[in-house]
Amino acid sequence: MKDNKVIAVKNLTKRFGDFLAVDAISFEVKAGEIFGFLGANGAGKTTAMKMLIGISKPSSGEAMVAGFDVYTQTELIKKNIGYMSQKFALYDDLTVRENITFFGGIYGLSRATIKEKVKVLVTELKLENIIDQLVGALPLGWKQKLSFSVSLLHDPKIVFLDEPTGGVDPITRRQFWEMIYHAADKGTTLFVTTHYMDEAEYCDKVSIMVNGKIEAMGPPKLLKERYGAGNLNEVFLKLARGSKPNE
Amino acid sequence: MKTIGYLIQKEFKQIFRNKGMLPIIFILPIVQLLILSNAATYEVKDIKFGYIDVDRSSTSRALIEKFRSSAYFNLLAPYSSYKVAYAGMLQGKVNVIMEIPNNFERQLVNQEKTSLGLTVDAIDGAAAGVETAYIQQIVQEFNQGIALETSVSNKNRSGFAGLITIIPSYWYNSTLDYKTFMVPGILVLLVTMITLFLSGMNIVREKEIGTLEQINVTPIKKSQFIIGKLFPFWIIGLGLLTIGLVLAKLIFDIPLLGSLGTLYFYTAIYILVVLGIGLFISNFTETQQQAMFIAWFFMVIFILMSGLFTPIESMPQWAQVITTFNPIRYFVEVVRMVMLKGAGFSDILPQIWKTLAYAVLVNGLAVLSYKKVN
Amino acid sequence: MKRFIGFVKKEFYHIYRDKRSLFILFGMPIAQILLFGFAITNEINKVEIAILDQAKDATTIEIINKMATSKYFSINRYLAAESEVEGVFKEGKVKAVINFEKDFGEKMVKRGQATIQLVADATDPNTANSITNYILSIVQQYNQSINLHQVGGPQVLTQTHMAFNPELKSVFMFVPGVMTIILMLVSAMMTSISIAKEKELGTMEILLVSPLKPFQVILGKVVPYILLSIINAIIIVLLSIFIFKMPVQGSLILLGAESVLFILTSLSLGILISTIAKTQQTAMMISLMGLMLPVILLSGFIFPIGSMPLPLQIISNIIPAKWFILIIKGIMLKGVGMAFIWKETIILIGMTLFFIGISTYKYKIRLE
Numbered sequence: 001m002k003d004n005k006v007i008a009v010k011n012l013t014k015r016f017g018d019f020l021a022v023d024a025i026s027f028e029v030k031a032g033e034i035f036g037f038l039g040a041n042g043a044g045k046t047t048a049m050k051m052l053i054g055i056s057k058p059s060s061g062e063a064m065v066a067g068f069d070v071y072t073q074t075e076l077i078k079k080n081i082g083y084m085s086q087k088f089a090l091y092d093d094l095t096v097r098e099n100i101t102f103f104g105g106i107y108g109l110s111r112a113t114i115k116e117k118v119k120v121l122v123t124e125l126k127l128e129n130i131i132d133q134l135v136g137a138l139p140l141g142w143k144q145k146l147s148f149s150v151s152l153l154h155d156p157k158i159v160f161l162d163e164p165t166g167g168v169d170p171i172t173r174r175q176f177w178e179m180i181y182h183a184a185d186k187g188t189t190l191f192v193t194t195h196y197m198d199e200a201e202y203c204d205k206v207s208i209m210v211n212g213k214i215e216a217m218g219p220p221k222l223l224k225e226r227y228g229a230g231n232l233n234e235v236f237l238k239l240a241r242g243s244k245p246n247e
Numbered sequence: 248m249k250t251i252g253y254l255i256q257k258e259f260k261q262i263f264r265n266k267g268m269l270p271i272i273f274i275l276p277i278v279q280l281l282i283l284s285n286a287a288t289y290e291v292k293d294i295k296f297g298y299i300d301v302d303r304s305s306t307s308r309a310l311i312e313k314f315r316s317s318a319y320f321n322l323l324a325p326y327s328s329y330k331v332a333y334a335g336m337l338q339g340k341v342n343v344i345m346e347i348p349n350n351f352e353r354q355l356v357n358q359e360k361t362s363l364g365l366t367v368d369a370i371d372g373a374a375a376g377v378e379t380a381y382i383q384q385i386v387q388e389f390n391q392g393i394a395l396e397t398s399v400s401n402k403n404r405s406g407f408a409g410l411i412t413i414i415p416s417y418w419y420n421s422t423l424d425y426k427t428f429m430v431p432g433i434l435v436l437l438v439t440m441i442t443l444f445l446s447g448m449n450i451v452r453e454k455e456i457g458t459l460e461q462i463n464v465t466p467i468k469k470s471q472f473i474i475g476k477l478f479p480f481w482i483i484g485l486g487l488l489t490i491g492l493v494l495a496k497l498i499f500d501i502p503l504l505g506s507l508g509t510l511y512f513y514t515a516i517y518i519l520v521v522l523g524i525g526l527f528i529s530n531f532t533e534t535q536q537q538a539m540f541i542a543w544f545f546m547v548i549f550i551l552m553s554g555l556f557t558p559i560e561s562m563p564q565w566a567q568v569i570t571t572f573n574p575i576r577y578f579v580e581v582v583r584m585v586m587l588k589g590a591g592f593s594d595i596l597p598q599i600w601k602t603l604a605y606a607v608l609v610n611g612l613a614v615l616s617y618k619k620v621n
Numbered sequence: 622m623k624r625f626i627g628f629v630k631k632e633f634y635h636i637y638r639d640k641r642s643l644f645i646l647f648g649m650p651i652a653q654i655l656l657f658g659f660a661i662t663n664e665i666n667k668v669e670i671a672i673l674d675q676a677k678d679a680t681t682i683e684i685i686n687k688m689a690t691s692k693y694f695s696i697n698r699y700l701a702a703e704s705e706v707e708g709v710f711k712e713g714k715v716k717a718v719i720n721f722e723k724d725f726g727e728k729m730v731k732r733g734q735a736t737i738q739l740v741a742d743a744t745d746p747n748t749a750n751s752i753t754n755y756i757l758s759i760v761q762q763y764n765q766s767i768n769l770h771q772v773g774g775p776q777v778l779t780q781t782h783m784a785f786n787p788e789l790k791s792v793f794m795f796v797p798g799v800m801t802i803i804l805m806l807v808s809a810m811m812t813s814i815s816i817a818k819e820k821e822l823g824t825m826e827i828l829l830v831s832p833l834k835p836f837q838v839i840l841g842k843v844v845p846y847i848l849l850s851i852i853n854a855i856i857i858v859l860l861s862i863f864i865f866k867m868p869v870q871g872s873l874i875l876l877g878a879e880s881v882l883f884i885l886t887s888l889s890l891g892i893l894i895s896t897i898a899k900t901q902q903t904a905m906m907i908s909l910m911g912l913m914l915p916v917i918l919l920s921g922f923i924f925p926i927g928s929m930p931l932p933l934q935i936i937s938n939i940i941p942a943k944w945f946i947l948i949i950k951g952i953m954l955k956g957v958g959m960a961f962i963w964k965e966t967i968i969l970i971g972m973t974l975f976f977i978g979i980s981t982y983k984y985k986i987r988l989e
Contacts, residue, residue: 055463075466083464087457093261105253106465267903275910282933286918289663289747290928310777336784337957339947342927355775365781370954372789373664373751374925379781380758386777387761393775411684411729411760412736415753417743418710425746436914444909448902532641536814539905540645543806546913547653556923557661558748560668560716566660587744588711 005064006031006158006189007052012061014047021047023212024061029191029205031157034184036203036220037193038232040240043209045193046086046162052191053083053160066157079107082151082159086166088143090150092136096127099135100150107154121149141172148179158189165196177202197233206232208239215239250467254475258449262479272445272483273490276437280430280491281498287429287556291377296320297332297341304352310389314345319381333366342368343378355393419587430499431582432555434491438514439521439575440546442484446477446525447542451532473614477522484518485511504589513581513595516602520574523609530616549575577602624833628841635815636845646811650803650853651860657799658865662791663923664693665751670717671698671709678726684737684763688719693755710742717741717752785954792865797949798922800857801942804880805887805916808850810908812891816842817904820895835984843888850884861953870956879952879966883945886969889976890941896983916942944968 007029014022022044029035039045050056052065054074063070066080090099097118104114122131125145130138135146144164151159161180165173177199180190192203200206200220207217216223216239220232227235263269296314300307315322323341326332335341346364354361365382369375417423453459462472488511495501503510524545532538551557552566553575559567570576577598584590592599636643670688674681689696698715700706709715720738722728728735739756741749765778786793816839819825828838858876861867869876891908898904918924919933920942926934937943944965951957951965959966 053464055460075468078464078466081464083461085457085460087460089456089458089461091257091261091458092456093264094257098257098260102253102257103461103465105256106250106462106467108250108466265900265903267899268906271903271906271910279910279914282936283914283918286929286933286937287747287924288928289750289924291925292928295927334961337951337955337961339951355777358775360776360778362778362780365779366784367781369783369786369789370950371663371794371925372786372791373662373794375783375786375789376664376758377751377754380754380761383758383761383765383779386779387764390777393777411764412734413739413753413757413760414736415739415741417741417746417749418706420743420746420749423743423746423750428744428746433914440910440913444906448905452902534639534642535901535905536818537639537641537645539810539814539909540642540649543810543909543913544645544649544653546909547802547806548656550913550917551657551661556917557663558665558668558745560748561662561664561666562660566656569656569660583744584713590711594711 004031005029006067007035007063007065007191009052009063010061012048012051012063013059014044014051014056015059020212022051022058025209025212025214027207027214027217029158029189031189032184032187033204034180034190034192034202036200036206037191037209038195038197038200038206038236039193039209040195044212045209048209049160049162049191049193053081054078079154080157082154082156084147084151084159084161084164086162088140088147090135090143090147093134095132095134096138096146097131099146100153103150104153109154117153125149141168141175144168144172144176145179148176152183152188156188158191159183161190161192163193163195165194165199173199197231197236200232208236210239251471251475251478254467254472255478258476258479262483272441273487276441276487277490277494280433280437280494284426284430284433284499287433288425289373290423290425291374291381292319293321294319294378294381295323295340295342296345297323297326297335297343298345298347299326299329299332300347301349302347302351306352306355307347310347310386313385313389317381317385329364329366336366336368339368342374343382345382426499427501427587428583429555430495430501431586432553432579434488434495435575435578435582436550436553436555437491438484438487438518439549439578441487442480442518442521443525443542443546444539445483446480446522447528447538448525448535449476449480450526450529451535451538454529455534469614469617473526473617477526480522480525481515481518484521485514488514501586503586505585505591509590509592509595510582510585512592513578513585513599513602516599516606517574517578517581519606520602520609523606523613524574526613527609527616530613530618549573552576553579555579574602574605625837625841628828628833628837629844632815632842632845636849646807646849647853647856650807651856653803654796654799654857654860655864658792658796658861661795661799661923663747663751663794664789664791665748665755666693667695668693668717668748668752669698669715670694670696670719670752671700671706671715672696673700673703673706673718673720675723676721676725680726680729680735681721684721684760685719687759687763688756691755691759693752706740713742715742716745716748717756719756793867793954795922796861796865796867797946797953798920800854800861800949801883801920801945802916802922803857804850804854804884805942805945806908806912807853808846808884808887809891809894809912810905811846811849812843812888813894813898813904813908814901815846816892816895817898817901821900836981839892839980843892846888847881847884850888851881854880854884867953869953871952871958875958876949876952879945879948879962879969882966882969882973883941883948886941886945886973886976889973889980893976893980893983896980915940919943921946941969941972 005028010026011024012022013024025048037045051058051070052063054070054077058070065077068076070077094102100118101114104117122128135143148164165176184190194200203220205219207214223235224232227238229235229238298311300311314320329346332341332344336344344366351361367375367378420427528538528541532541552570552573554570559570581595581598584595672685674685688694698709700718706718709718718740720740725735739753741752743749783789862869894907895904898907919937919940926937948962948965951962
């Protein structure tokens with residue numbers, strides 16, 4: 001990885017019968033970047049992401065994640081990435097501590113490391129009062145923050161976040177993005193799908209997917225200039241209507 | 248190994264934290280074992296016996312008395328007519344109607360043959376057969392009585408021909424106590440139901456909630472995941488068997504002629520088969536609802552074709568072939584052989600091999616069909 | 622009303638789109654009734670018995686012949702000594718040994734009396750019991766036949782009429798039972814799970830804040846399943862009539878009405894279960910673990926209720942399936958009308974109202 005690329009995708013395609021869910025997309029993500037993977041619902045974001053994290057087999061094309069091939073080395077990929085799914089995926093019937101211990105254990109962390117992690121998280125996220133509460137009883141914002149923390153437990157190189165802030169209030173979203181920045185500062189690469197265009201402004205680089213294809217890619221500032229738009233939302237609307245960039 | 252440990256720990260926590268499920272897993276089966284084992288008998292007794300005595304003679308009364316003194320019959324008040332008695336049968340209040348004709352005594356006194364009219368509610372054909380046999384037996388004894396009486400006055404006859412009696416003796420269960428047979432059998436069913444339903448639902452439940460996807464992106468190996476998932480249910484199955492055996496001994500005083508070790512050895516393999524089937528169902532379903540319908544379908548077939556309630560030998564040939572694919576059949580056979588006949592390890596070897604092969608096959612298929620990637 | 626119809630439609634779409642469940646709902650009951658209708662019988666059929674004939678005279682040979690030609694037994698083994706019995710039983714194939722004493726014929730001639738020893742493998746006491754009974758009735762017939770040949774002498778004979786099932790087909794006994802079990806479990810399970818599912822997913826709350834009244838929500842969820850169960854019931858009845866040659870002596874309309882009543886009872890039991898259960902898992906375990914064995918064992922489906930210990934006979938009264946089995950047998954086999962089954966019908970109606978009442982009560986408590 002001398003060129004510093006942690007994700008390299010070329011012509012990646014996923015076909016369900018006649019339907020092209022992901023149509024030959026290509027992009028690269030550098031280490032430590034926050035990469036915003038944008039698109040409307042049904043544009044193919046989640047499908048593309050599932051191929052990258054090794055739970056869906058591509059129909060064709062190439063992709064390397066953390067230096068490993070998505071066809072043959074999915075288990076190695078999994079050791080090096082974290083994932084926070086759209087559906088809330090911690091166990092409601094376990095406590096916060098038990099969830100952390102369980103996922104830490106699954107990733108092969110030692111008991112001592114897990115204890116240490118719990119301690120760090122308790123202070124960082126101010127969890128003193130809720131560490132031994134059942135996750136099911138927590139408000140959604142807390143659950144999202146915990147989910148993210150759990151996906152970072154094993155210090156992965158890349159974390160994939162699928163619509164991480166769906167349904168939470170603006171303040172929590174703000175806090176959530178602070179956590180994302182914090183992780184990026186430590187050198188973690190973040191791959192975030194979202195359809196909140198204001199959030200996309202926080203990313204180092206974004207790609208915008210329409211009907212399975214990546215229609216535009218680059219730093220938010222550059223895209224706004226190229227499409228002559230005041231914000232990313234306008235860029236997005238223009239793309240969705242099928243307009244071409246201003247030459 | 249350590250990873251599996253975390254998984255097992257998590258599963259146990261989830262099971263024991265679910266206060267709604269605990270009684271269903273542990274108490275419901277035990278209560279059913281204690282109560283339902285008493286229900287499973289084909290013994291025919293307390294036959295509701297209605298009669299119409301048109302003759303009203305001392306002989307007819309003597310015949311009725313014979314029925315009254317039999318332990319099998321529960322004599323109802325005499326009916327005035329066949330019509331009334333038959334209406335009673337339609338309502339299910341009478342099982343058997345006996346009509347004594349009005350020239351009953353006269354014909355016998357005249358050394359003639361006379362005939363009783365019997366109507367048997369034959370919807371349960373097997374019970375009807377038994378009831379008829381009991382009646383015949385009493386009539387036979389009655390005939391013998393008449394023959395003895397008349398042979399005194401009628402020297403022409405040399406005794407009474409054709410009196411062959413049967414002396415039955417029952418091995419392994421001399422009092423024909425059906426509970427010794429049913430308690431182990433029902434225990435087998437309960438262990439199977441609990442382990443099949445729990446394992447069949449478990450993975451599909453995580454699929455439905457979405458946590459399975461989270462697990463799938465972790466580096467955990469397929470085999471680790473599956474072992475970690477199934478092990479707790481294996482333990483629960485064996486635990487349930489233990490509780491059941493203790494109660495069987497304490498409450499029903501069920502004999503255990505064979506070795507407990509053999510029984511546990513076999514059960515340990517057997518539960519693997521059930522868990523494999525559960526996992527297999529989990530793999531091919533999307534929702535808990537689907538998983539449960541399929542588990543239910545197989546469970547009903549397994550139960551009714553296990554030879555526990557109805558004998559396998561009586562089934563048509565093709566159905567008997569189907570029962571060879573029924574794991575419960577083997578478990579029922581083994582429990583019966585080990586507990587009641589005192590069979591040893593070598594006696595149940597055929598069942599062990601078949602079950603082991605089944606376990607390997609089902610679990611192999613289940614592991615192969617479990618996909619982390621789709 | 623319009624809103625309500627819209628809601629029912631939504632429920633139909635749910636069911637109709639889930640092809641797998643649909644297949645299970647219709648395919649499995651059919652498969653089960655076909656399988657069990659043919660396979661389940663409590664009468665014994667070609668059971669292997671062995672003969673130990675130490676007399677070998679005309680009488681024993683005649684009796685053995687009678688046993689061999691009966692449909693209940695098949696005789697392949699002839700033993701030479703009593704010591705062989707144990708080995709034969711350990712093998713497991715032979716279920717009983719018939720032992721004729723050495724002086725059997727002699728006793729017959731001299732005293733007119735002789736005994737046959739029947740040794741049965743009683744590990745399955747039910748089978749042992751049946752074998753004894755069938756052997757008994759064969760010998761009894763033989764006894765009667767000798768007596769018939771004797772000229773003169775007083776003699777009581779019997780003329781037996783096997784009512785409702787002259788050929789003693791066990792299908793007549795079991796098809797109503799299988800039908801009941803399938804309807805009961807499918808209906809109760811389907812409703813309890815589908816309501817628990819909405820609760821678990823949180824969509825129930827969305828439905829409850831809608832302008833629909835709570836009972837409309839529940840009714841809307843149940844209506845599609847009523848229709849599905851009715852279709853199931855029709856298929857099962859057709860199979861019983863055309864495949865198993867079950868007669869319908871009574872009114873087909875009454876049978877239909879009673880089936881709908883029983884479906885309602887089962888569905889309301891399903892609703893009750895769903896008010897108790899928080900998750901689908903609990904709902905399923907209650908309806909499967911809680912209903913399956915009690916319904917099979919205490920409904921009179923396989924085992925006659927009259928032979929059970931008294932406490933169980935009392936408990937069996939709370940099993941709705943028991944009453945429905947009585948009703949089906951009454952209508953199909955006995956050809957009775959409402960005059961004979963009104964009691965059972967009222968009990969089922971009462972149970973349905975009771976289940977609905979408790980559910981409503983539980984439900985109100987939760988809202989407050």
